[in-house]
Amino acid sequence: MTIIFRYPPLEHLRIHKLGYMIFRDPDFRERFKRDMNKVMDEFGLTEEEKKLVLSRDGVKMYDMGVQPYIIFALVWQAFGEWPSREQIKKLGYGREKPSRVIP
Amino acid sequence: MAIVVGAAAGPHSPVVYQLPWEESEEYVREMEKVRECFKEIGRRINVLKPDVLLVFGADHVQTFWFGNFPQMMVFTGEAANYCVGGRRVLHLKNHHELAEELLFGLVEEEFDVGFSQEVDFFDHPFTTPLYWILQTCNVPDIRVIPFQLNTNVHPRVKLKRCYDLGQAVRRVLERSKRPERVFAIGTGGLSHFPGTPYYGNIDEEADRYILNMLERGKFRELCDLDYDWLDSTGNHELGTWIAAASCANAKSTEVLTYWTAWNNGYSVVWFRT
Numbered sequence: 054m055t056i057i058f059r060y061p062p063l064e065h066l067r068i069h070k071l072g073y074m075i076f077r078d079p080d081f082r083e084r085f086k087r088d089m090n091k092v093m094d095e096f097g098l099t100e101e102e103k104k105l106v107l108s109r110d111g112v113k114m115y116d117m118g119v120q121p122y123i124i125f126a127l128v129w130q131a132f133g134e135w136p137s138r139e140q141i142k143k144l145g146y147g148r149e150k151p152s153r154v155i156p
Numbered sequence: 157m158a159i160v161v162g163a164a165a166g167p168h169s170p171v172v173y174q175l176p177w178e179e180s181e182e183y184v185r186e187m188e189k190v191r192e193c194f195k196e197i198g199r200r201i202n203v204l205k206p207d208v209l210l211v212f213g214a215d216h217v218q219t220f221w222f223g224n225f226p227q228m229m230v231f232t233g234e235a236a237n238y239c240v241g242g243r244r245v246l247h248l249k250n251h252h253e254l255a256e257e258l259l260f261g262l263v264e265e266e267f268d269v270g271f272s273q274e275v276d277f278f279d280h281p282f283t284t285p286l287y288w289i290l291q292t293c294n295v296p297d298i299r300v301i302p303f304q305l306n307t308n309v310h311p312r313v314k315l316k317r318c319y320d321l322g323q324a325v326r327r328v329l330e331r332s333k334r335p336e337r338v339f340a341i342g343t344g345g346l347s348h349f350p351g352t353p354y355y356g357n358i359d360e361e362a363d364r365y366i367l368n369m370l371e372r373g374k375f376r377e378l379c380d381l382d383y384d385w386l387d388s389t390g391n392h393e394l395g396t397w398i399a400a401a402s403c404a405n406a407k408s409t410e411v412l413t414y415w416t417a418w419n420n421g422y423s424v425v426w427f428r429t
Contacts, residue, residue, distance in 0.1 A: 054384050055384050057349065057352055057388075058308050058310055058312075058392055059310050060309070061222055061309065066222070069217075070221070072217075073217055073221050076216075076217060077218045077219075077242045077276070078242050079241070111353070115353050120217065120309065121350060121352045122350070123351075124351045125351035130241060135176045135177050136356075137177035137178070138356070138418055138419075140177075141355060141356050146353055146356050147356035147357065148354050148357075149354075149357075150354050150359065150389075151354075151387075152388070153385055153389055155361055155362060156381075
């Protein structure tokens, strides 16, 4: 079963909440960029979660179950960047898509 | 009685609103064609003279949070801001009277739709198509009704349910004593994999299968597709298109454009009634 836009695992609630705020609030984005560690502390992220966010490794985040739209916020939007063709090549995107059968 | 006078569908990517990175001349030219198709829909809407644009779209964890994430939600407030990435682009009046009729009528039809009377904003799933359609749509005093259909965070509303919802919307409107004319819009798609390691792929074969089925009016048959297939092909947002087509009782589809960009299969369609 290939479900890509998955149910958000409860264990990622803190990361998801951080990403939600980044996704929707331009002022919050600026505050996050100014002092990422302070903001992550406010959201109660564990050391491991903080490392994951700071890594900006969207592929790893996806494989750990972080919700794709939150990944978009954490990896790109937080830094005013977009997944352009050049950017995604650098970061290991473009994984071969799942197999499927055309009816 | 209120009536559905037509329906259309198209993409909602923030990139369609405004290209945020440098691209080739070809990409820019093709993107402009997509926007032109939305403007063409705006011109066709002028001829139909609707009072309301009923927009089926899926929140991307921007309006709603996992503290409360509705499968179906109709906005019954007075007005709302429409943003892209949280930055305000439009402020639009809502047809809250008709939205309330939809809410009550749909629950009576056993669709347990939630409601919201106040949101901070709706984002690109609603803003992008409305922004371009309203460049040319000049029907005086036209109002909108955003209708959230969760197609983006699993578990999600199935395509069959989206089709049935469209039919129920039509029945509720036809039972109404209100005189409004409604134009439906589905937003999203076609193939794309935002926020995932699959981003940078599209699935042209799957997109063309869907478009071919739509052109032939095979809306019910498309409802056999499940989220396994839809996610595998990046077509997870198809339910919004099905809902719009269904509430207009579409017979077939005119594909105004289909473009295979490297990051998204972009298509704008007009549902023939």
